[in-house]
């Protein structure tokens with residue numbers, strides 16, 4: 001039987017090639033042109049006031065921390081409360097700036113638990129980093145309220161959240177800055193890119209300088225303006241090479257057109273899983289928060305003896321994933337090891353079942369049949 005993989009990116013190939021072709025014909029593959037169009041389209045789609053296109057979400061997470069640190073005069077060693085159950089980019093972004101990730105535990109949605117976060121707030125706390133795991137909003141509202149109460153910045157790692165709405169509104173408006181990933185396996189696939197969306201107009205205006213080495217104007221706007229010295233630019237401070245390019249933006253423009261449609265199909269697949277797995281006492285399905293219409297980047301369950309179960313699934317040609325291992329188990333963040341028991345337990349039990357646009361109901365049925373059989377197998381005794 002054909003293998004069933006966790007993720008399979010789907011591109012609208014002819015349309016994407018036509019969009020890329022425009023860049024090639026124009027001789028404009030870099031910053032400007034399609035990147036500007038994609039930013040405009042993203043703002044229109046999400047309702048967020050500002051958007052700046054990047055080469056990855058990892059770059060965006062770093063940039064968010066860097067710019068907020070600069071703006072708020074944070075000191076080295078100041079703290080950002082974060083989750084241990086995330087892709088390592090989230091926490092590295094904090095560490096890049098000599099700030100300390102302080103780990104709060106997760107809740108039943110696998111997202112940061114506001115109560116646990118609240119207990120960690122002290123005079124050195126500057127921000128909270130929230131990750132919408134799998135596209136779920138968890139208790140994002142409560143975390144936003146906590147940030148307002150304590151004068152903390154809210155950074156949303158929305159890498160899984162392209163298309164996630166909370167009570168009808170696209171996520172991002174509750175956060176000081178939100179960062180989206182358009183990596184190949186995310187809901188809005190390019191090859192590698194991301195978007196940073198500040199709420200504050202002043203920071204949003206600063207962002208393009210930071211993503212292009214501190215240079216104050218991008219080449220495109222210099223070309224279209226009739227400035228007398230087109231070769232002249234100012235460097236206002238150091239910056240990075242984090243901006244996105246027109247080829248990625250061309251891919252993104254096409255993927256964005258299909259995002260609503262694709263996410264609806266992802267929710268359909270999740271409904272099939274719910275239907276076929278409900279009533280299985282050994283399979284715990286991670287719930288979606290009330291009011292959340294999720295992007296459904298992931299469909300996650302929790303089971304006992306997870307690693308063995310995954311190997312058994314692999315034997316039947318099914319290749320699920322794990323999102324994620326408790327980050328405090330990594331050497332680098334081991335100072336916090338054992339401080340988040342729920343995250344540690346989830347890290348040992350979670351499985352992300354295959355979820356992509358090529359799956360059919362039959363595939364889902366086959367996955368569920370195998371899974372149900374495997375989790376109900378009698379354990380082999382050690383000395384049998």
Ligand SMILES: *Cc1c(COP(=O)(O)O)cnc(C)c1O
Nearest residue numbers: 056057058087089159181183194
């Ligand atoms: C994918 C991902 C990132 C990094 O995104 P890139 O665009 O690949 O840099 C960060 N955080 C989370 C939660 C992710 O899943």
